[in-house]
Amino acid sequence: MNAIPNQPLLEVRNLRVEFPTRRGTLLAVDDVSFHIAPGEVLGVVGESGAGKSLTGAAIIGLLEPPGRVAGGEILLAGRRIDQLSYDEMRKVRGAQIGAIFQDPLTSLNPLYTVGRQLIETIQTHVKLTAQQARTRAIDLLKEVGIPAAEQRIDHYPHQFSGGMRQRVVIALALCANPKLIIADEPTTALDVSIQAQIIALIKRLCREHGTAVMLVTHDMGVIAETADRVAVMYAGRIAEIGPVREVVKNARHPYTSGLMGSIPSVGGEQGKLTQIEGSMPRLTEIPPGCAFNPRCPEAGERCVVERPDLLPAGRSSAACWLYDAAGVGRKLRQPQTVPEAVNG
């Protein structure tokens, strides 16, 4: 696949994911649009339940029923992949989009050696003999930093530590050299002391292979050190998206400003994302207007009736009426310590 220069590798346009339930349809991902350039690392942050995992699952075509893509388009190197048949999409998964999940302890089949799982994956996507595939599997294990790979390849998952298993998982995701990796909280289940190593490994491998990454995490420190751009999600929508330095230093959306109040360092104490009062509404209770309005110190009259789309805000974009010429209208709350950037 030769990407045309300047063409994004992944483009998500107006993605909607919904769950039909007895009490009506829940909209879990609401009109999400973003793109990832070849080789770029896009960080995705947001509280638990913001819709990060569902966005990733929708991209690789593995939403679990009854969840379904209800609207929008997903393009990989210019080709629409959201309407492919199951078998066509199966060939995209693993070959062009790799995935890494949260829990390395449960991501590997306990009954097979890691070698068997690697070789099976390699041979699914690449025409290689068993011996060639085994050689490639050993190379991959070496590349992800597994010592004595020639011996370890014949070991079972339970013979590896958590960090080592996550390395095996990364090797599995890289089997067919995909152009994009979706890493959904790849270090959350790991020991704090190992998290930084795994993040560094993903960063190094993707730089060396030119692989783009959608890195989902709720560790802002990881994002700050790893990502090129960052998308902040709130209640199924993107609240703000922009270059990582810009979003971290000059948060535009009041929700992002709240988040940035607590950047934990990589490998350090895992800080809570929310310093903001209250909690994210459940899907059934999303208020009209801006979903953040019940918690927003800047909320105005307009925020409770009209929903903001992403608006240009400095070098970023933010879904907030503060960046609309007409503003938020009369303030609902007493102004508190106003983030300076918001006035810009």
Place this chain on the structure above:
Amino acid sequence: MLAFIIRRLFQGIIVMLAVGLVAFSLFNFVGDPINSLVGIDTPLDEREKLREQLGLNDPFPIQFGRFVLNGVQGNFGLSYRMSEPVMRVIGSRLPATVELSLVAAIIALVLGVGMGVFTGLYPRAALSRIFLTVSLIGVSLPTFLTGILLILVFAVWLGVLPSFGRGDVVSFGAWTSGFFTSTGLRALILPAVTLGLFQLTLIMRLVRSEMLEVMRTDYIKFARARGLTDRAINFGHALKNTLVPVITITGLQLGAIIAFSIITETVFSWPGMGQLFIQSVQSVDIPVMATYLVLIALFFVVINLCVDLLYYAVDPRLRFDGSKGGH
């Protein structure tokens, strides 16, 4: 691994000794064995002599030890009813029961696993619903009723299959087999279906629920995310992970099939060990009853041992972790 097998063998021996004790007690608690051996008019001193000869006056542990020693050598005495060595009586019935149980077990296993996998993979399919409904009937109908219904339909109404007996058999030394004659095979169908139906539904429901569970696990999701084919995921990854519980239950059910054959053999007048046991109970033929008990226990112990070995073959976590011998 070796230590584990030895430990299991040791446990098996303990179980066998316990069952042997129960079997042996039958002799002493159900009447005086001398009465079964001699006529009513035998004088007391002759009875006493016989009692001394047979060692019935020895202390209990010595008598039990002798029973065990004889039993290990396959010597369980004479049948009261037939005055023949018990092992010969039972041996002549063993092939009928083993063949019946084997066919029933194969039916239960093949269809049970097949239907279980299907209903687990495609829970919404119409066929899955049909399987589940039918299996509810299979679970709730008692075996003798299934047998009688089958006889009613296939032997009485349709008249296509025999309702009793084993048909013609072919002898191979001490073994008699119904597998090689058409009457033998036809006679096998109804009793084997009757005996296997309950286990079939049980295995199917177990495989189904295990399959549903495994399909939700992270490693199946990750296998999908790597683009593996459905065939590799369903049969390579999912099915193998359902095997451990399926092996356990199937092993236990195999023992149950042999034990439950008592009912089926009675319904179909099948000339096997189960029928022999019922006849022995009716005529208080203690040696035969005791031996049957020991033999069934032996089946269970051997099957359990095989199950444990299969675990080792399937699950590497047991193989490598010496500290966790059990499961």
